[in-house]
Amino acid sequence: MAEAPVPILMYHAIAAEPNDATRELSVTPEAFAEQLAVIGELGFTPVDTAALAEGWRSGRPLPARPVLITFDDGYEGVHRHALPVLAGHGFAATLFVSTGWIRGAYDTGGGLDTMLDWDQIRELAAHRVEIGGHSHTHPQLDQLDDATLRHELTHCREIVADELGTVPASFAYPYGYSSRRVRQAVRETGYGQALAVGNGLAHRRQGPYALRRVTVRRSTGIEEFERLVQGRAIARTFAGDRALTKGYALVRRARQVRRKAIRSRV
Structure with a gap:
């Protein structure tokens, strides 16, 4: 029997009043809560990125109807609004942080809205949220020379490890773009798996460094969300x-x- 594909949902900001830079890819707290309720009602089991990749790598069975809930960049609303909902359902998730955008010692000032700080990220990690890498300054990685590319990947990984005491296992490409050279650099840096965008379901055959995700945005209504999480009408x-x-x-x-x-x- 063919292995079923897995929906990987990509969120960014969870905010009632996002700024113009994040509005299109933001979701209101009310919509996010409603969407997670649908996940539960449909019988999906959220797992994190490392668990999915390890299951596919080892051949061990995954939970029934797995789904991934992922967040990019590191917006403060993930802690304020998303964490209580995730914890209330007992759902796992993955947060991919651009370390130069996180408030604290390494902040480059490039964050697009109010960003998380490291104490908030530690609290997320304590509640079943895997913390992955998303580069240091969120550049288009395939446009960088080799040295700068390596620095973006390794500096991000080192900062997460220093702040959390755990080396990040998973990575998400900024803007969803990668190339063979970028994927090779991500693998050589030590990440075990990486997510793109692609707006399609994830399959084992995509390989651990090019798993597709489905974008959830402000305009995603609840009926559309239900179709997306079930893998229906994604192409359209x-x-x-x-x-x-x-x-x-x-x-x-x-x-x-x-x-x-x-x-x-x-």
Whole structure:
């Protein structure tokens, strides 16, 4: 029997009044609570990213109807609004932090809204939230030279380990983009698995460093959310997003070719 795909939900800010930079990818606290209630009602079992990858790697069975709840960047609302709901259901989740955006000693000032601090992240980790890496300053990793890429990956990993006493096992690519070179660097840095976006269900055959996620945003109504978590009508829901992504990918490739041509003339 074919192995069932797994929905991996990608959240960002959980906020009643987000700023303009995070509004589109934010979810209200009320909507988030309603969405997690649907997950419970449908009989899904939330697991974290490391547990999914380890299950697929080892061949050990996963819980019935696994689902992943993930958060990117490290917005303060994950602690304020999402944690009480997660804890109330007893759900696991994964938070991917851009360490240079987290309030504290390493803060680069690049955060797009009010960000978590390390005490809040420690409290999240104590309540079944896996803490993963999301780079240090949230750049487009495939646009970096090798040395800068390695620094973004290793500095993030070292800071999380220093702050939490646990080396992060999982990674999520900023903006969802990666390349073979980036995936190889993530693996060599020591991350065991990594998540992209792709707006599709995750399958073992995607490999541990290119697992797809489904975007949950402010405009996601509860009926649409129910379809997404069950893997129904995903292609239709994100058809416009895929067209934009393909167009942007062409622009990015053109920029890379132009930069290489300029460097070759210097």
